[in-house]
Amino acid sequence: MLSLTLVSPDPEAAASAYHTAREALSVGVGRELGPGAWDLSVASADPATIEAAIAGRPVDFCLQPAAGRKKRLLVADMDSTIINVECLDELADYAGLKAEIAEITERAMRGELEFEGALRERVGKLKGLAATALQQAYDERVRLNPGARTMVRTMAQNGARCALVSGGFTFFTSRVAEAAGFHMNRANTLHEAGGVLLGTVGEPILGKEAKLAALNEEAAALNIDLSETLAIGDGANDLAMIKASGLGIAYRAKPVVAAEAHAKIDHADLTAVLYFQGYSADEFVID
Structure with missing residues (x-):
């Protein structure tokens, strides 16, 4: 059935x-x-x-x-999926470069640019930006998308492991993971010294293949089949993990992602992820 x-x-x-x-x-x-x-x-x-x-x-x-609708592992992208913005674009705004960097981000998320190279290029443009802009961007710009915390906490309370895996930066994923209730987070590291960004990022860069690897590694650690996993994201660097998971969801996604995901969310909030798994509203963990 x-x-x-x-x-x-x-x-x-x-x-x-x-x-x-x-x-x-x-x-x-x-x-x-x-x-x-x-x-x-x-x-x-x-x-x-x-x-x-x-x-x-x-x-x-x-x-x-x-x-097997209720999944035992959730792997989620962060920028424009769990949160409302692309953090790198918001950092660029403090450097007066948002339009320029956002255009590169858009092309990378649509799969028109190789992710790792596009990330190095964008980060390079932020060389010299005060490191205090990181906290400022988080405080002023970053918000959980509607339903995100309910989705994560409901799955976690029902025994699922919840992992936040981002091509963004650990400064943001560590804070967003705590706010939403994820068990762990993986992301890239921005280099800084003397109170400013150096314009470089830690290697190897966490991109499409690293997200897929995270899905496989977390599933192996739980000793579960990939059919018991759920992955959600919006950009081309999320597509490999979305296609490999038991239920891969495109959230407000780029066309290349929406075309190949198992399901997509274009209208509802992130509690749709719970409904798709058969949870009823009276089972949601809300606070």
């Missing part, structure tokens, strides 16, 4: 899509998981039929095997 989950920030749109999908797929009554979230059991389904049933409504969906 398969599970089809429909999630929307608009409960009426979700309910409408649910009823239309039931008719299109000729299945019985499903269940409401929470406001704007519905679950259906289906023997088979063509994603194109589901997309037609949604018919332009602001609804995200996930079609997957019903067995």
Whole structure:
């Protein structure tokens, strides 16, 4: 059996899509998981039929095997996934270079540039920036995306290991991991001395292959199959881990990522990740 989950920030749109999908797929009554979230059991389904049933409504969906939906490992990207910004772009703003660096970031995230080289280029442009800009950027710009902490804490309370793996920087991942409730974090290291950034980053750079390696290493440490893992991100450097995981989710993602992920979230917040796994709203850990 398969599970089809429909999630929307608009409960009426979700309910409408649910009823239309039931008719299109000729299945019985499903269940409401929470406001704007519905679950259906289906023997088979063509994603194109589901997309037609949604018919332009602001609804995200996930079609997957019903067995093993609740994952035991979460590996998440940070910038523009767990948090609202690209930290490097925000640092560049304090150096008066945001537009220039953000353009390189966008191209790298779309897969048009090799990630490692693009990171070195962007970091190099920040040489001489006061190191105090790191804390300033975190305090003034960085916010958890809606649903992030609920997603992480709910999975953690239900026995999943939660890892934050970023092509960004440890200064930010250490703080974001603590704020959201991740068990661990991996990222790159910015070099600084004398109170300023040196324009260099620690090697080897954590990029696409390192994110995939993190997924494999964490799964091996837990002695679980990759089918029991979930990976989520938005950029091209997240694609390898997204494709290798049991449930790979593209969150507000670049086209190259959205096209190959198992599911995508374009409308709902990050609690959709929980609904996709079959959690109901009354199981969410909220504080």
